[in-house]
Amino acid sequence: xxxxxxxxxxxxxxxxxxxxxxxxxxxxxxxxxxxxxxxxxxxxxxxxxxxxxxxxxxxxxxxxxxxxxxxxxxxxxxxxxxxxxxxxxxxxxxxxxxxxxxxxxxxxxxxxxxxxxxxxxxxxxxxxxxxxxxxxxxxxxxxxxxxxxxxxxxxxxxxxxxxxxxxxxxxxxxxxxxxxxxxxxxxxxxxxxxxxxxxxxxxxxxxxxxxxxxxxxxxxxxxxxxxxxxxxxxxxxxxxxxxxxxxxxxxxxxxxxxxxxxxxxxxxxxxxxxxxxxxxx
Numbered sequence: 001x002x003x004x005x006x007x008x009x010x011x012x013x014x015x016x017x018x019x020x021x022x023x024x025x026x027x028x029x030x031x032x033x034x035x036x037x038x039x040x041x042x043x044x045x046x047x048x049x050x051x052x053x054x055x056x057x058x059x060x061x062x063x064x065x066x067x068x069x070x071x072x073x074x075x076x077x078x079x080x081x082x083x084x085x086x087x088x089x090x091x092x093x094x095x096x097x098x099x100x101x102x103x104x105x106x107x108x109x110x111x112x113x114x115x116x117x118x119x120x121x122x123x124x125x126x127x128x129x130x131x132x133x134x135x136x137x138x139x140x141x142x143x144x145x146x147x148x149x150x151x152x153x154x155x156x157x158x159x160x161x162x163x164x165x166x167x168x169x170x171x172x173x174x175x176x177x178x179x180x181x182x183x184x185x186x187x188x189x190x191x192x193x194x195x196x197x198x199x200x201x202x203x204x205x206x207x208x209x210x211x212x213x214x215x216x217x218x219x220x221x222x223x224x225x226x227x228x229x230x231x232x233x234x235x236x237x238x239x240x241x242x243x244x245x246x247x248x249x250x251x252x253x254x255x256x257x258x259x260x261x262x263x264x265x266x267x268x269x270x271x272x273x274x275x276x277x278x279x280x281x
Contacts, residue, residue, distance in 0.1 A: 042063055144169065160197075171232030200232020203241040217270055229274065
């Protein structure tokens with residue numbers, strides 16, 4: 001079964017559409033994407049030192065070309081932001097990002113920024129960060145709490161609960177299985193589920209902690225239910241992954257989920273239906 005993926009960093013790995021080929025060491029190539037993926041979220045990622053609107057605009061333009069190539073083979077492409085610093089603390093820039101097609105808005109990256117603290121720094125949302133979350137909720141976009149601190153997560157959850165809107169953790173695993181600060185506690189998983197949001201399981205081994213993605217998924221379903229779990233591979237954002245590339249994931253993950261004890265209904269939800277429900281068919 002082809003799958004939906006809430007996070008990849010392909011846009012960070014290439015500068016032009018011509019650089020997106022089946023050669024080299026990309027984890028998402030044109031052939032593997034078309035062969036295994038139903039919907040792919042492409043993140044515009046920037047470290048704090050290069051996070052500005054000029055960078056976002058260049059990558060958003062690249063995304064449109066990648067999106068057209070993906071559409072030609074039936075793959076849906078969605079745009080996200082990973083590091084809200086790119087908005088340069090201007091509300092009109094956040095609006096421009098959403099107008100460009102951004103559906104998931106990652107507030108921070110490692111080290112934190114003007115919106116709030118990260119998993120490795122601590123600290124909650126700033127006043128500007130709270131304003132951005134409220135704006136995203138009003139516009140129907142999804143705050144993405146992957147990389148955010150625990151305190152920031154709690155504040156996003158409270159804001160979205162008051163708005164009765166969902167939010168996501170696009171590429172994070174279960175902290176009970178791997179005690180990394182990038183991963184989600186049981187309480188955080190339940191908060192995502194209560195909001196109608198999703199946790200996308202990351203394929204990066206240091207976040208898996210010796211378990212497979214399927215084992216994290218099975219655990220998370222036990223904690224927060226089958227409607228709140230999806231995939232968030234982080235392909236092309238890591239040196240190596242549990243699956244070699246998206247073609248390898250497409251070939252193996254359904255069987256891995258079956259062996260982890262998931263029913264057919266649950267597998268369909270994790271691989272496709274949960275993401276399509278959240279983003280709209």
